[in-house]
Structure formats: C-alpha cells, structure tokens
Amino acid sequence: MPPGNSNSRSSARTENKMNNQILVAYATKYGATAEIAEKIGQVLAQAGLPADVLPVDRVNDPAPYKAIVLGSAVYTGRWLKNAAGFLEANETVLAEKPVWLFSSGPLGKGDQEDTAQGWRFPKNLQPVADRIAPRDLAVFHGEVDMSKLGFIHKLMLKKVTIPVGDFRDWEAITSWAEGISAALKKEGLGQEKPAE
Numbered sequence: 001m002p003p004g005n006s007n008s009r010s011s012a013r014t015e016n017k018m019n020n021q022i023l024v025a026y027a028t029k030y031g032a033t034a035e036i037a038e039k040i041g042q043v044l045a046q047a048g049l050p051a052d053v054l055p056v057d058r059v060n061d062p063a064p065y066k067a068i069v070l071g072s073a074v075y076t077g078r079w080l081k082n083a084a085g086f087l088e089a090n091e092t093v094l095a096e097k098p099v100w101l102f103s104s105g106p107l108g109k110g111d112q113e114d115t116a117q118g119w120r121f122p123k124n125l126q127p128v129a130d131r132i133a134p135r136d137l138a139v140f141h142g143e144v145d146m147s148k149l150g151f152i153h154k155l156m157l158k159k160v161t162i163p164v165g166d167f168r169d170w171e172a173i174t175s176w177a178e179g180i181s182a183a184l185k186k187e188g189l190g191q192e193k194p195a196e
C-alpha cells in the first residue's frame with residue numbers, strides 16, 4: 001500500500017456518481033496501478049482538489065469532469081485494453097480538457113528513464129495521445145508480486161530476467177500529483193465558492 005492513503009479509498013467507492021471535478025481513472029491487473037491512482041487522488045485531495053478515483057470500467061462519462069488523470073499498467077509495451085479503449089473512445093472529450101497520462105511499468109531501481117529504456121508511451125496509442133495533447137505523459141516504476149501473477153504472466157517472466165518487487169517511487173508520484181494540483185489551482189479549480 002502507498003504510505004498514508006487510508007482516506008483516499010472513500011472516493012473509489014463512488015463508482016459512477018460524479019462527486020468531484022477531477023477524475024483519476026486507471027486500469028490495473030494486479031493492483032499496483034490502482035494504488036498509484038489512489039495516491040494521486042490523495043495528494044489532490046490534500047491540496048483541496050478532491051477527485052473521483054475510479055477504475056476506467058466504472059467511468060460512465062468523463063465529459064462532466066474539468067480535468068482528467070488517466071493511467072494504466074504496462075504489459076509487453078502496451079496499456080491494458082480497457083485503458084487504451086477508454087483513451088480512444090473518449091479522445092474528443094479528452095482533447096478539450098486538461099489531461100495527464102501515466103503508465104506504471106518499469107521494474108528495478110534507479111532513474112526511471114534508464115529503467116524504462118527510453119519508453120515513454122505505447123506506440124500504438126501515441127497518435128491518439130498526440131491529438132489529445134496531454135499536459136504530461138509520466139512513466140512510474142511499477143510492482144511485480146510473483147504470488148499474485150496469473151499462470152501466463154508467471155511463465156512470461158520466467159523467460160526474461162527482470163527484477164521482481166515493488167519499485168514504485170511514492171515521492172516521484174507525489175511530486176507529479178503536486179504539479180497537477182498546482183497547475184489546476186492556477187487555472188481556478190478548487191477555488192469556487194460553495195453554493196449558498
């Protein structure tokens with residue numbers, strides 16, 4: 001679990017109800033990316049910008065949100081199908097809003113650029129991302145827990161030598177999310193007066 005994320009879980013229970021102006025949507029296979037999304041939601045909430053943190057499958061319509069953060073785990077260089085599908089299906093809506101994209105993938109310690117070996121975003125989705133023009137495309141270190149992996153994934157990992165463990169860099173994730181909150185606050189989000 002990411003450090004200190006106990007109160008961000010509540011937003012994950014909101015499911016389809018849109019309670020907040022910001023959406024943090026994610027796709028995960030084994031939970032590592034979900035926890036990154038929760039951490040981002042927690043940092044935004046601490047900055048006075050509460051977000052709906054939801055798996056992409058539970059987002060009915062991203063249109064009412066004022067800003068969107070979307071992330072996916074990476075498997076063999078690609079985003080998970082539901083995240084890729086969400087990006088493609090909502091391209092027009094996303095292109096009109098401030099959007100931040102993140103991938104959770106590279107394993108191992110050290111500089112993210114080195115461990116990612118120059119990988120920044122799935123090649124097949126790059127044209128869609130170019131049209132959406134996100135504010136940033138982040139790549140975060142991921143986590144592999146052998147005890148959670150399905151048979152096929154275990155088999156795939158046996159054929160390659162990659163580090164196994166939790167390499168998520170909570171400081172990097174926090175600092176990225178703080179950058180998002182700073183940008184959104186500058187643009188006036190979170191400063192609306194409550195209705196009387």
Ligand SMILES: Cc1cc2nc3c(=O)[nH]c(=O)nc-3n(C[C@H](O)[C@H](O)[C@H](O)COP(=O)(O)O)c2cc1C
Pocket residue numbers: 027028029030031032033034073074075076077078104105106107141142143144149152153154156157
């Ligand atoms: C079979 C397999 C293939 C993977 N392929 C990649 C890859 O191509 N690039 C990458 O950066 N990470 C890759 N990873 C690492 C995962 O993306 C990373 O562990 C991620 O944090 C898992 O997120 P999740 O628990 O949300 O599914 C792979 C992991 C497994 C098990």
